[in-house]
Amino acid sequence: MIEVAEEITRRGFLAAGAVGAALVGVGGFGAVTGQADQAFVRPPGTTSNVKLVAACNRCDRCLQACPYGIITPAPLSESIVAYGTPTLAFANGFCDFCMKCVDACPTGALSYGGEAERDLGVAVVVKDACVAWDWAGCTVCKDECPVEGAITLDDHDRPVVHPDFCDGCGKCEQVCPSASLRAYDASVAEKGIVVVSRASEAAQLLGAVMSAELEAGRTAPAAQPVAPHSKGIHPDGPDNTRSAEGKGALHENA
Ligand code: SF4
Numbered sequence: 489m490i491e492v493a494e495e496i497t498r499r500g501f502l503a504a505g506a507v508g509a510a511l512v513g514v515g516g517f518g519a520v521t522g523q524a525d526q527a528f529v530r531p532p533g534t535t536s537n538v539k540l541v542a543a544c545n546r547c548d549r550c551l552q553a554c555p556y557g558i559i560t561p562a563p564l565s566e567s568i569v570a571y572g573t574p575t576l577a578f579a580n581g582f583c584d585f586c587m588k589c590v591d592a593c594p595t596g597a598l599s600y601g602g603e604a605e606r607d608l609g610v611a612v613v614v615k616d617a618c619v620a621w622d623w624a625g626c627t628v629c630k631d632e633c634p635v636e637g638a639i640t641l642d643d644h645d646r647p648v649v650h651p652d653f654c655d656g657c658g659k660c661e662q663v664c665p666s667a668s669l670r671a672y673d674a675s676v677a678e679k680g681i682v683v684v685s686r687a688s689e690a691a692q693l694l695g696a697v698m699s700a701e702l703e704a705g706r707t708a709p710a711a712q713p714v715a716p717h718s719k720g721i722h723p724d725g726p727d728n729t730r731s732a733e734g735k736g737a738l739h740e741n742a
């Protein structure tokens with residue numbers, strides 16, 4: 489807590505304080521940050537979502553620094569406490585761990601170090617949206633995944649995600665063509681594979697969910713998070729010797 493407090497800027501402190509005060513009437517800080525902790529896929533350098541929410545001053549510098557435009561502020565409709573803090577959306581791009589968002593962060597809300605420095609979440613296959621689960625022929629996510637071993641094919645040539653390798657970069661979600669290959673069905677997810685928080689219930693289903701399960705589980709807290717990847721090696725991004733002055737050491741498994 490001391491470390492967090494040291495990182496909070498005056499602006500961030502005031503923002504957090506105002507939010508905290510507002511929460512007195514809606515169940516308390518811990519309860520709502522706990523919900524936010526499970527709900528969002530965060531940029532690299534997020535030590536914990538609770539810490540991020542406390543230290544982020546909502547300056548949007550990470551959003552502006554990301555060359556692919558995949559960082560988006562958490563909407564008020566999804567969380568009072570996390571409102572305005574950075575989340576990731578992979579519809580139009582994926583993360584190559586360039587770490588420009590971490591370099592741009594002035595408060596240490598995004599910082600180097602920690603076991604999840606380059607672990608954004610984990611991809612899950614959406615069974616009723618993935619074309620390969622209905623008929624054979626699509627292996628786009630496996631073919632495009634930059635991390636060797638993160639996606640393999642089962643005996644029916646359907647994608648299987650391996651959480652120990654997947655770093656949640658989102659490339660599979662970006663390139664998945666299921667929406668354009670399917671007739672419109674509002675009850676089915678737009679993508680056949682989606683990155684979720686490792687602390688969500690959807691991640692507990694170990695790689696294959698239905699659209700309804702995805703919808704319910706991606707924002708629901710799990711009793712025990714899925715552990716960060718420990719074997720995956722992302723070919724892009726900075727090497728292990730790179731660091732930012734004053735922002736700590738890089739994680740060995742990055
Ligand atoms: S590491 Fe680079 S690509 Fe990934 S979210 Fe940060 S700025 Fe964007």
Ligand code: SF4
Pocket residue numbers: 613614617618619620621626627628629630647663664665666679680681
């Ligand atoms: S790219 Fe999408 S539709 Fe194709 S196999 Fe992967 S998840 Fe299924």
Ligand code: SF4
Pocket residue numbers: 610611632633634635638639649653654655656657658659660661683
């Ligand atoms: S999120 Fe990235 S590492 Fe994980 S399966 Fe998808 S493309 Fe591969």
